[in-house]
Amino acid sequence: MDKIISKLLFLAATSSTAILALIALFIFKEGVPIMAKSGLAHFLFGNEWRPLQGMFGIFPFIVGSLWITAGALILGVPLGVCCAVYLAEFSPKKWANILKPAIELLAGIPSVVYGFMGVMWLAPIIRTHLGGPGLSILAASCVLAIMILPTIVGVSIDAINAVPKSYKEGSLALGATEWQTVWRVILPAARSGILAGVILGMGRAVGETMAVIMISGNATIIPNNMLDSVRTLTANIAIEMGYAIGDHRQALFATGVVLFFFIMGLNMIALKFSRRKF
Amino acid sequence: MKKIEIKNLNVSFDGFHALRNVSFDIPRNEILSIIGPANSGKSTILFCINRMIERIPNVKVEGDILLDDRNIHTIKDVEELRRRIGIVYATPIPLPMTIKENILFGPKLKKRLTAAKAGELVENSLKAAVLWDEVKERLDSSALRLSGGQQQRLCIARTLAVKPEVIMFDEPCSGLDPISTAKVEEAMKELKKDHTIVLVTNNTKQAARVGDRTAFLLMGELIEIDSTDKIFTAPSKQKTEEYVTGKFG
């Protein structure tokens, strides 16, 4: 009896890995043939996305994803790490217990709501004060910066809390101020954990779909500056999936393959960092 | 008459040799005290006897342990063995439920009980552990609200409820005050009538007070085993004498 239960539990435990394998299998099966057909280099670095003419170049979307993600990191990482340091090292314990879940709540707000806010509020501001179409890299980066905040804050707080208390006490005993201790002892010791949080945040930003569709403008061109409208890899899939057939649909799955590799790469790096201790 | 026979017991954890060639008998209806300094392998012997040691990863156990002349490793149902050999741990570990539920936890693993049977079992177990008078009014309140000494006697009662033949105590009084300790020892002496008792302790005075026989263990080796009087008044080994007179340990 106990043996059977043990087997069943093991089977359940392998389900995640099995699902991951199934995802890879089906996405690749649908997507890889078209990559081969149009040539990997053409697919990845082609500038023209004209599904009706059978031209599938996703380079503009790769660039779009990278721009938006970079923007989100530039805005979100300093903010997130600052929050984490404050909550882990400076704020009264009682406050931290309320503030941390409050910031985690940012992740609970549906991404479409962020997109909606971007459209209704942020994009018009950008359009009137900075010019351009409003729906732009800048708008998307701002919104994504907020969306990745909980990931960065959460993982960074864990990393900071994992630094042995003795490091801090040792430094304070030598006459360092709290800030000096944080800056010279704790942050360097928590570096790899914080980096893992940043990379996980990056993964979230690259993978975000609905908010980005709503506020990035979705132009299929390579952008010149932060105020241009762009389309990301994720947006490309989501926008055209509804009506795509044949080669076109396969090309969207191929976009998924690229995205999948991208995210898996980021996950591996994050795992590496989060395993490293000090 | 012997209840348990230990033959050439060797145990190593991750290469650390915790017990070396330990052999001795545990007689029926007596209290055997096992004394010795910390980390000399006293508790390890207990975990071998009820096979709880199998729950720890990377342990190697060699040698035989016989219970009523039967090798315990041939007992297929390890749960049955553990019901026959109860253990009370160093720190009281009441489960976070009521006093009554704690007592009935073990019996209910095996079968359903009628309310009358359950009540009787609770009363008898608590009486045997010398706790009944103190808690009979509040059997349905949380076990966590008892004092440390009461919690430890509750743990004894909980062990008794599964009707074990052998009860092993793993330094049961290390966290208790002298009055609570006296009560636990009183319970032990009562229990000896129907049970075989093994008491691991690093309090030599306790061993002298309650033990019929005493075994002295040092760094995983059995130095000496004899009647308690002999061990404390005229031990045959110098190490034993030095330990019981407080020269080390």
Place this chain on the structure above:
Amino acid sequence: MRISPAITQRLAKGVLILATISALGVLIFVIGFVLAGGFRHISWSFLTEPILDMGRGGGILPAIAGTILMVFVAIGIAAPLGIASSIYLAEYTEEGRVTQTIRFGINCLAGVPSIIFGLFGFILFVVILGFGWSIISGGFSLAAMILPTIIRTSEEALRSVPKNYRDVAASLGATRWQVVTRSVLPYALPGILTGVILGIGRSIEETAVVIFTAGSAVQMPKSLFDSARTMAVHFYILAREGISNENAYATAAILICTILIINVFAYSLMHRLMRGKS
């Protein structure tokens, strides 16, 4: 000139507090923005009437029903599977190569972006298995997405139960399974429930997965094989296609309230678990 450490500390602390306040400010702003715009339009009839004229009129009852049904399917699959996985990982095995592989699968699955789950669910459930755009397809895909959340949270909950309890149960003659069901699960239950509730929250706020696998029918679903839209999808369509800003705001307000309640509930459960531990 060197600035004194005391002043640096004060400056640094100011910056950190500012960052934390702005993160919270964003949270309050987003919630306030949506609620202020939406509450005026919420009425009893909005909650209980069918969707009329693609969402221009009527209420959102079908979307509410779709959300509830899809969450039920998703949790019905993910909760047993996830809890069983976590029991295997926490109680039935030693850390080793097998658990490393399983954990790797869980970590990677957690990082897979929702659009990929959408593609996967579409090709496997909608097309290959022939469930079509349906609540079943949507629920299955959501289940795959929330599985890692449930596994991680409940494993943490299981590990927070003192090791002693297991020893006591085993020493009283409990089998391995009895140890788990009688002396571990009861005390890990609040934590496990937290994981399940977080999974519910994730399912409710998700849009990309649902839109590809469950479609967006406006009718009241009659069976699990009918297409249906969730509140998040309904909101997305209203906002994106500019159908009705009023109804979009109202739907968003209801979504946000639901998410808020769910998160507060999950957090208070978690809090109780931690208090019980100390």
